[in-house]
Amino acid sequence: MAVCAAFGLPEHTGPLTPIAGSAEETWRLDTAAGSFLVKRPAAQPRRLPDLAIAISVENRAAAAGVPVPRQLRPVTGRGPLADLGDGHGLVRAYEWLEGGPPADGDDVSAWLGTVLAILHRPEPDGDGGGGGDGGGGEAEPSQDWYGVQPLAAWLELVERGETGGHDWAPSLRKRLTLIGELTDRVVAAFAACGDPVLTHRDLLPRNVLMAGTTGPVLIDWDTAGPDCATLEAAHALFVFCEGPDGLPRRDRLSKGLAAYHENGGILRPSPFPLARRLGLRLALLAERARVALGIQQAPEAARAAAAARVARDADALPASSDRLLSLSPLFTSGH
Structure with missing residues (x-):
């Protein structure tokens, strides 16, 4: 699978599973090394300059102590975006986290x-x-x-x-x-x-x-x-x-x-x-x-x-x- 090769992951143990309800193309990827979230940011290539700013903000926040999901880095290239060669734009990958949004009783x-x-x-x-x-x-x-x-x-x-x-x-x-x-x-x-x-x-x-x-x-x-x-x-x-x-x-x-x-x-x-x-x-x-x-x-x-x-x-x-x-x-x- 191209996404596994792009991010240096072992071979997948199941298909890319689409995640319902997301505003962007988003999948769950299961591998022998664990599960990951794969997403294709919307409106490429028009939004790529804006996406570069977004990535910068996310990295700055993480460095300052804001809890964010762990990003995966592609084997080649600079930054977290990978080109799978399918002509549909760049993708990102994160370590999969189990959980959901705060419930009414969760005071955050x-x-x-x-x-x-x-x-x-x-x-x-x-x-x-x-x-x-x-x-x-x-x-x-x-x-x-x-x-x-x-x-x-x-x-x-x-x-x-x-x-x-x-x-x-x-x-x-x-x-x-x-x-x-x-x-x-x-x-x-x-x-x-x-x-x-x-x-x-x-x-x-x-x-x-x-x-x-x-x-x-x-x-x-x-x-x-x-x-x-x-x-x-x-x-x-x-x-x-x-x-x-x-x-x-x-x-x-x-x-x-x-x-x-x-x-x-x-x-x-x-x-x-x-x-x-x-x-x-x-x-x-x-x-x-x-x-x-x-x-x-x-x-x-x-x-x-x-x-x-x-x-x-x-x-x-x-x-x-x-x-x-x-x-x-x-x-x-x-x-």
């Missing part, structure tokens, strides 16, 4: 605050990142990462929905003014960002693996890149501390904030610390509309499910956005 808030602080420490040269394999680069966050799109794009979705007779179109049209106002808030928070860093950028529970006795491990670094430290920290702490009522558990939030501050993290003043959380909700609403319209390809069942959610999410937007705005003062250094 202090761990998260520590990891965030490590990720947000400036490099000695002050560029916010770099070093490691494959290059680096200056931290230049983009508002695209915050789900920002012009109001004209929303209007096009509404008009296509109306033309197609979709039940959700009136609800979405009703919220266009609010969507424009909320987008302006997200853009303003992003523009006020004064702490650009190179970081993980996708700190969600699904990207934390509770790996037995080793504790939490941060996985899926392929989208690592430039972001705003304060906005990433507020978003991650909110998501990991969120309770079943949609509100942050105050005890967990306090522990997470304390760990962040104790390890050097600084939450800068922001007009809207939870801007990324709101931006992602707007982005998800737009994505569901695109799926429902068939603009974004998906199975028929997924299209039906998306259509059912658009009106519900649009109708809930005033209350959900007000909640995020009211909770933002919790995510300050003075809390």
Whole structure:
């Protein structure tokens, strides 16, 4: 098998087994030397420069003590990427870790605050990142990462929905003014960002693996890149501390904030610390509309499910956005 040869592994003991639910092509590989995860990062070769930055961020984080999966190195070449010669792009390989995301009873808030602080420490040269394999680069966050799109794009979705007779179109049209106002808030928070860093950028529970006795491990670094430290920290702490009522558990939030501050993290003043959380909700609403319209390809069942959610999410937007705005003062250094 080509992947075994590329990474200097003994012959496989079974086929490459696809892993369901991954956004990228990902497999489990079993060999006489153990099991490994093999993945092909998406959108090659266009994303290769971004991937080089992501690899650099991951290596820097690992060197600083962030728990990450052990990478395998190809027999030839520089860095962790291997060309299998199949014409489908480069692959990476990691040691396989058993486990799953944190359960509701797993309080990882202090761990998260520590990891965030490590990720947000400036490099000695002050560029916010770099070093490691494959290059680096200056931290230049983009508002695209915050789900920002012009109001004209929303209007096009509404008009296509109306033309197609979709039940959700009136609800979405009703919220266009609010969507424009909320987008302006997200853009303003992003523009006020004064702490650009190179970081993980996708700190969600699904990207934390509770790996037995080793504790939490941060996985899926392929989208690592430039972001705003304060906005990433507020978003991650909110998501990991969120309770079943949609509100942050105050005890967990306090522990997470304390760990962040104790390890050097600084939450800068922001007009809207939870801007990324709101931006992602707007982005998800737009994505569901695109799926429902068939603009974004998906199975028929997924299209039906998306259509059912658009009106519900649009109708809930005033209350959900007000909640995020009211909770933002919790995510300050003075809390």
